[in-house]
Structure formats: C-alpha cells, structure tokens
Amino acid sequence: MPGLVDNCDAGFVMSMPHMTAPADGATQASAHRVRVAVETPQHAGMADVLDYLAEAELPPGTLLRVPLGRRELPGVVWPGEPSAEEAANALPAGQLRPVREALLALAPLPPAWCQLVEFTARYYQRAIGEVALAVLPPELRKLDNTGLAKRLKRLHKQMGLPDPDAKPKKRRKADLQPEPEAVPEVPASPPVRPALTTEQAEVLARLSPQFEAEAPACHLLFGVTGSGKTEVYLRAAEQALAAGRQALVLVPEINLTPQLEARFAERFPGRRLVSLHSGLTPAQRLQNWLSAHEGHAELVLGTRLAIFCPLPRLGLIVVDEEHDPSYKQQDGARYSARDLAVYRGKLERAPVLLGSATPSLETWQHARSGRYQLLTMAQRVGQGALPAVRVVDMAKQPTPGQGQEAPALCPPVLAAVRDRIERGEQSLLFLNRRGFAPVLNCGACGWKSGCPHCSAWRVFHKLDRTLRCHHCGFAERVPKACPDCGNLDIQPVGRGTERLEEQIATLLQDVERPGGGSVRVARIDADTTRHKGSLEEQLAAVHAGEVDVLVGTQMITKGHDFRRVTLVAAVNPDSALFAADFRAAERLFASLLQAGGRAGRDAEAAARSEMWVQTWNPQHALFAALKAHDFTAFAASQLAEREMAGLPPYSHLALLRTEAREGPVAEAFLQQARDAAQAWLKTHGGADVMLYAPVPPPVAKVAGLERRQMLIESPSRGALQRLLANWLPELHVLRSSLKGIARWAVDVDPLSI
Ligand SMILES: Nc1ncnc2c1ncn2[C@@H]1O[C@H](COP(=O)(O)OP(=O)(O)OP(=O)(O)O)[C@@H](O)[C@H]1O
Numbered sequence: 182m183p184g185l186v187d188n189c190d191a192g193f194v195m196s197m198p199h200m201t202a203p204a205d206g207a208t209q210a211s212a213h214r215v216r217v218a219v220e221t222p223q224h225a226g227m228a229d230v231l232d233y234l235a236e237a238e239l240p241p242g243t244l245l246r247v248p249l250g251r252r253e254l255p256g257v258v259w260p261g262e263p264s265a266e267e268a269a270n271a272l273p274a275g276q277l278r279p280v281r282e283a284l285l286a287l288a289p290l291p292p293a294w295c296q297l298v299e300f301t302a303r304y305y306q307r308a309i310g311e312v313a314l315a316v317l318p319p320e321l322r323k324l325d326n327t328g329l330a331k332r333l334k335r336l337h338k339q340m341g342l343p344d345p346d347a348k349p350k351k352r353r354k355a356d357l358q359p360e361p362e363a364v365p366e367v368p369a370s371p372p373v374r375p376a377l378t379t380e381q382a383e384v385l386a387r388l389s390p391q392f393e394a395e396a397p398a399c400h401l402l403f404g405v406t407g408s409g410k411t412e413v414y415l416r417a418a419e420q421a422l423a424a425g426r427q428a429l430v431l432v433p434e435i436n437l438t439p440q441l442e443a444r445f446a447e448r449f450p451g452r453r454l455v456s457l458h459s460g461l462t463p464a465q466r467l468q469n470w471l472s473a474h475e476g477h478a479e480l481v482l483g484t485r486l487a488i489f490c491p492l493p494r495l496g497l498i499v500v501d502e503e504h505d506p507s508y509k510q511q512d513g514a515r516y517s518a519r520d521l522a523v524y525r526g527k528l529e530r531a532p533v534l535l536g537s538a539t540p541s542l543e544t545w546q547h548a549r550s551g552r553y554q555l556l557t558m559a560q561r562v563g564q565g566a567l568p569a570v571r572v573v574d575m576a577k578q579p580t581p582g583q584g585q586e587a588p589a590l591c592p593p594v595l596a597a598v599r600d601r602i603e604r605g606e607q608s609l610l611f612l613n614r615r616g617f618a619p620v621l622n623c624g625a626c627g628w629k630s631g632c633p634h635c636s637a638w639r640v641f642h643k644l645d646r647t648l649r650c651h652h653c654g655f656a657e658r659v660p661k662a663c664p665d666c667g668n669l670d671i672q673p674v675g676r677g678t679e680r681l682e683e684q685i686a687t688l689l690q691d692v693e694r695p696g697g698g699s700v701r702v703a704r705i706d707a708d709t710t711r712h713k714g715s716l717e718e719q720l721a722a723v724h725a726g727e728v729d730v731l732v733g734t735q736m737i738t739k740g741h742d743f744r745r746v747t748l749v750a751a752v753n754p755d756s757a758l759f760a761a762d763f764r765a766a767e768r769l770f771a772s773l774l775q776a777g778g779r780a781g782r783d784a785e786a787a788a789r790s791e792m793w794v795q796t797w798n799p800q801h802a803l804f805a806a807l808k809a810h811d812f813t814a815f816a817a818s819q820l821a822e823r824e825m826a827g828l829p830p831y832s833h834l835a836l837l838r839t840e841a842r843e844g845p846v847a848e849a850f851l852q853q854a855r856d857a858a859q860a861w862l863k864t865h866g867g868a869d870v871m872l873y874a875p876v877p878p879p880v881a882k883v884a885g886l887e888r889r890q891m892l893i894e895s896p897s898r899g900a901l902q903r904l905l906a907n908w909l910p911e912l913h914v915l916r917s918s919l920k921g922i923a924r925w926a927v928d929v930d931p932l933s934i
C-alpha cells in the first residue's frame with residue numbers, strides 16, 4: 182500500500198496547482214521558503230503543508246493569504262521541519278509561488294495551538310490545513326491586514342486598552358509572547374461566595390497544588406446532581422486567575438452558556454470574560470476569539486469549538502458534563518473536545534477538571550485505574566436529598582379501550598403531578614422526541630408519512646401543519662387526505678413533545694391552582710427556541726414560577742438549577758433500552774439521572790421530590806441502579822459487559838462510513854477498502870485489528886443517498902492508528918476508481934455504531 186500512496190502522490194505532484202510556473206513572477210534569491218498549512222482539496226491527494234516564498238522570515242503560526250491554483254486561500258505558517266520524504270520531493274525555490282499577504286497585524290498562533298491542531302489532524306485522520314482553518318473563526322479567514330487592524334482597534338477600545346496602532350508592528354516579530362496583562366481594577370464590593378461544603382473544600386484542597394505542579398493532572402469531579410460542581414469550577418478558576426492565567430470552561434450546549442456566563446460574571450466582576458459558540462454573530466465570535474488570543478480575556482466559556490481557542494496563558498480547563506455526546510463533532514474532523522481537553526491540558530501544563538454525575542465509561546475507567554485523579558462529591562448541597570425514584574410498570578396500568586391510545590401519563594403519575602400543582606410546585610415531563618407525532622398513518626390503506634428521500638418517517642408538526650423529516654429536513658404541508666387512497670381520516674401515531682403538551686393541558690384542565698386559574702403548561706424544545714433569546718425567556722418564566730408543568734426534550738434536563746421542581750417524569754424512555762447501539766444504555770442512564778437531578782434541588786422541598794419512570798421493562802437492571810442513584814454499580818455492570826464484548830473502553834473503534842446513490846456501490850467501496858486494509862495488515866502485522874463486514878446504519882438512506890458503514894476495532898490504539906494512517910490515503914484513489922461514491926469519511930472513536 183505505501184507504494185500505491187507514493188504513486189498517487191507523484192501523480193498528483195505533476196498536476197499540483199501550486200507547482201505550475203510562478204504566475205506572480207517573483208522568485209527573488211532573498212525570498213524565504215515557508216511551510217504553509219492550507220486547505221487543499223482532500224481528494225487531490227496533495228500534501229496539506231505546502232512550500233511558498235515569503236519576502237521576510239515569518240514566525241510559525243503567522244496567518245497568511247496564499248495562492249492555490251487560481252484561488253487565494255488563508256493559510257498558517259506551519260512549524261517544524263519537512264520530513265525526509267517531503268524534503269526529497271521539495272520543489273526548487275524557482276518554482277514556488279510567493280505568499281500574497283502575511284497578516285502581521287495578528288500575533289502568530291502559539292506553538293501549542295499548532296501542536297493541538299496537528300495532533301487533532303493526525304488522530305482523527307484529517308489534513309492539518311483543513312483542521313487549522315476550520316477551527317479559526319470564519320470571519321478571520323476572510324480578513325486582510327487592514328480589516329484585521331480595524332477589528333483589533335475596536336477590541337482594544339472596548340477593553341480600554343491602548344490603541345494597537347500606537348505600537349510599532351515590529352513587536353510581533355521581536356516578541357512572540359503577548360505582553361503581561363495589567364491587573365484590572367477590582368470593584369469595591371467583592372462578590373458573595375458561599376462557604377464551601379466539606380466535600381467542596383476537600384476537593385479544592387486536592388486541586389490547589391495542581392496549579393503549581395510541574396505536570397498537572399487530569400481530574401474527574403464525580404459529583405451527584407446538585408452537589409455544587411459549579412462552585413468548584415468557580416473556585417478553581419479563581420485560583421487560575423490569581424496566578425495570572427486564563428481559564429477555559431466548556432459546556433456541552435449553547436443553551437447552557439448564558440446561565441453559566443451569568444454565574445461567572447457575577448463571581449468575577451471586573452474580570453474579562455468572553456464566550457465562544459456557534460450562536461454568536463461572526464463579528465462577535467471573532468472579537469471574543471481575538472480577545473482570548475491576545476491574552477485579554479481571562480475567562481473563556483464555550484462549547485466544543487472553544488477547545489481550539491488560542492490562550493497564551495492557559496491555566497485551567499474545565500469540561501462540564503464531560504459525558505455529554507455534544508462534545509463530539511459530527512462532521513469534518515470528528516474530534517472529541519473532551520478528549521482534546523485532556524491532551525491540551527497536558528500539552529500546556531494546565532490542570533484539567535472533567536465534571537459529571539454520570540461520567541462516560543471511558544473517563545470512569547481512567548479514574549478507577551488512577552490515570553485521572555478521582556474527586557468525589559456524594560452529597561447534595563445543604564441537606565438536599567436526591568429524589569425518590571419510582572418505576573411504574575406500564576403493563577399493570579389500565580388498558581385503553583379498543584382503538585384508543587393510552588393516556589400520556591398513567592394514573593399514579595398523573596396523581597403525582599396534580600399533587601404538585603395543588604402545592605404550588607413544578608413538574609417536569611421529559612420526552613426525548615419533538616414534534617406532534619413521529620408518524621401519520623392511514624387506517625384505510627396503511628399509508629404512512631414516510632420521507633421520499635430517507636428511510637425514515639416524517640414527523641407531524643401540528644403548529645405549522647407540516648410533515649418534516651428530521652434527517653434531511655424535507656418538509657411539506659400535511660395532506661388533507663391520504664395521498665394513496667383519499668381517506669380523510671389520517672391519524673397521528675405515537676407522541677412527541679408537542680402532542681404531550683396538548684394532552685397534558687387536557688388531562689389537567691379540571692385542576693385548579695392554589696392561587697386560582699387553570700394550570701399553566703409550557704414546552705421547551707428545539708422547536709420553541711429557534712429565535713434568539715426565546716430559551717432564556719422561557720427558562721426565566723419557569724424560574725419565576727409562572728409555569729406549573731414543563732414539557733420538554735433533554736434540553737430541559739441538563740444543567741438547569743430549577744428550584745421549584747419537585748417532580749420529574751420520564752414519559753417514554755423505553756425506546757432507548759433496545760437500541761442497537763452499545764452506548765444506548767449508558768446514555769439513557771445518564772439522561773434519566775440528569776433529568777431526575779432537576780428535582781428537589783431546593784433543600785426545603787427535597788424530601789418530597791420524586792422521579793417517575795413509565796416503562797414496560799421495569800425489571801431492567803438500569804432502573805434498579807437508577808432507583809439506588811448508584812452510578813458506580815451501573816458502571817460496573819456496563820464495564821463487565823463491555824469487557825466481555827471487547828467494546829470501549831476495552832477496545833478502540835473507528836467507523837468508515839460511505840454514501841452513494843446505490844447501496845451496492847457503497848458496499849463495494851467498503852468491501853474493497855476492507856480487502857486493502859487486510860492486505861496491509863497481513864504484510865505489516867496487525868493481527869489485533871479486526872475489520873467487520875460492511876452494514877447499513879439504522880437509518881440507511883438519508884437525502885437520497887444510501888449509507889453503509891464498516892467497523893474497525895482493536896484493543897491497541899496504536900495499531901488502529903497505524904492502520905488508518907496508512908490505509909486512508911489509498912481510499913482517495915479507490916474512490917475515484919469507483920463511480921457513484923458521493924462521499925466517505927472515517928470517524929475515530931465514534932459515539933454510536
Ligand atoms: N457551598 C455552597 N453553599 C451554598 N450553596 C451552594 C454551595 N455550592 C453550591 N451551592 C448551590 O447549590 C446549587 C447546586 O449547585 P450546582 O448547580 O453547582 O450543582 P451541580 O453539581 O452542578 O449539579 P448538576 O450536576 O445537577 O448540574 C446551586 O444553586 C448552587 O448555587
């Protein structure tokens with residue numbers, strides 16, 4: 182296979198666009214050769230660090246604009262020497278094209294940033310240039326020196342800093358380290374800090390020395406819901422800041438950033454805090470990123486993309502809810518921000534704090550083996566008890582009449598909700614499925630609302646009367662009659678949050694609130710929160726007690742510190758129990774425990790707080806662990822199963838996915854890829870790497886393309902990585918030899934298979 186790769190490279194070298202005679206004509210003897218990471222088209226099989234000529238020596242990390250073919254692209258001067266092979270293939274200076282513009286207004290990206298990007302590219306099997314450019318703020322890639330200087334000027338003005346123009350540009354080259362920050366003025370009244378609980382104090386006592394350690398460790402803060410993990414993050418950040426360093430705090434979802442931002446802003450008045458997530462305007466995102474990169478921002482809060490934010494004085498990385506699947510990027514370089522946080526902490530000698538009440542089994546395993554330090558908080562703050570978990574056997578509930586659907590809530594759960602309303606407390610109903618009904622059905626001919634482009638049903642959304650595919654987005658107005666037989670009576674089957682909200686309002690219409698008036702039911706999910714600020718508004722109404730029953734998807738079960746909720750009900754968790762995916766149980770347990778964790782956070786109401794689970798499988802071991810709030814027991818049983826089955830964390834996985842118009846074409850691609858891999862393994866000794874047969878994923882067709890995937894597994898991460906690095910370049914060639922392959926991609930450490 183290496184032979185094939187070499188040939189392929191050679192073939193492309195001949196037609197490499199940047200190799201054509203220098204159109205720009207400039208090849209002065211005084212020019213300097215620079216290695217530049219650019220986004221080369223992947224299918225071209227080109228190297229992604231290319232040589233160019235610059236008028237002056239440019240420090241690694243300098244952002245530039247370079248010509249590639251007929252285009253002009255952003256690039257980054259890449260550190261390190263070319264490999265022997267690259268050096269042998271290097272072009273004579275006379276054939277190199279000159280750099281168009283070096284963006285010297287921006288301080289070079291730090292070496293640690295380049296190293297993080299390079300590691301990401303290697304590990305997730307992408308090109309360096311692709312990763313480097315993809316993780317920069319999109320706005321930055323468009324700017325030239327003038328535009329950049331303007332942004333920096335604006336930033337400095339906002340921050341009350343001296344005008345950057347006042348300083349000579351030379352600073353950039355002479356002094357790559359940003360200048361130390363002046364300590365901002367601290368306002369007269371310091372913020373109120375609660376006295377630490379015993380457990381918080383113990384955890385922080387163990388964490389403290391890490392801020393001075395030569396090689397700080399990675400920690401798992403394993404704290405039950407409501408144990409006050411956020412307070413630990415705040416105190417840890419305080420220490421980092423006191424040492425003159427910057428703190429990076431990651432949260433899984435954008436919707437968790439505003440409340441965290443508020444808590445940090447309140448605790449750190451006068452300190453510079455910025456957020457980084459995809460919900461910001463491009464200009465805001467650039468501004469915040471610049472502030473972090475220049476070393477002004479002391480606290481950076483963000484979602485997974487923030488892991489790539491350059492921080493010259495990084496002194497702490499917190500990953501809240503570290504188990505959350507949102508930390509895994511789902512396209513391009515499919516990186517795990519949680520895993521990169523661990524790498525980055527080591528690289529930049531910053532302590533890492535992973536927090537969760539239900540750690541991922543990978544992290545849990547590392548904590549048990551001593552690779553991570555385990556910090557435990559088993560008690561809720563201030564006498565708060567965890568809610569009593571009640572598992573309802575749905576098989577024992579009254580059966581609905583012929584042709585009727587069972588009510589959304591069975592009698593005991595409904596009674597419990599009524600109780601809460603009568604006491605003026607809140608209930609939270611958790612259903613992880615949005616829309617009104619997952620499918621419409623014609624009773625006369627059996628027509629169902631399938632998506633014409635996907636192997637999936639289209640979901641009925643009642644509010645705008647559409648049928649919407651949640652896979653490809655295809656939407657149409659709901660038909661008045663069955664498209665096949667004309668029957669007027671087409672019925673929704675199953676239940677999403679929209680329908681649940683409606684049914685709950687009906688079920689509770691005879692209930693009177695203590696203050697008078699009818700019950701107030703609200704819903705929060707991706708559909709009700711599309712507009713900027715709407716989520717905050719809706720959450721504020723819940724916190725203010727203007728809602729009696731809140732219906733929602735997992736959006737409402739994560740992280741929120743609801744003080745009035747004393748009942749949480751999981752309306753229909755069963756579907757996840759039998760999902761084919763090996764992580765389904767782990768994920769369900771985490772989401773139920775998180776959901777339950779929203780109840781009884783107020784000590785005064787904790788004793789009467791409950792979590793109800795409606796299930797047809799009450800005997801499932803997962804519910805026993807949930808009842809006992811026993812993550813440890815659940816993890817032990819899951820780990821035993823994983824070990825037997827040779828699944829993570831006992832093995833390492835990669836998933837090769839491909840899409841084509843025709844299923845057999847996709848299969849043929851994977852089959853040939855598999856043969857090639859096996860041939861490589863045979864000659865290079867990779868007996869411990871296992872290649873499975875290509876299979877369709879659970880939803881096999883999306884947007885008109887057939888999907889197939891192939892699992893690669895090995896107990897050795899190194900062996901798996903070696904195979905991928907040698908094998909994937911060949912797939913670019915294979916793809917061009919097969920007609921009809923739309924795309925292929927590899928997912929290293931996939932979340933689901
Ligand atoms: N030492 C303390 N004294 C008093 N109140 C505290 C203390 N620490 C935390 N709290 C309060 O306890 C509540 C729960 O804390 P927090 O939200 O940090 O819990 P958590 O562990 O992050 O929970 P979850 O995993 O559910 O998000 C918050 O209202 C917080 O203000």
Ligand SMILES: [Zn+2]
Pocket residue numbers: 632633634635637650651652653654655883884
């Ligand atoms: Zn579709």
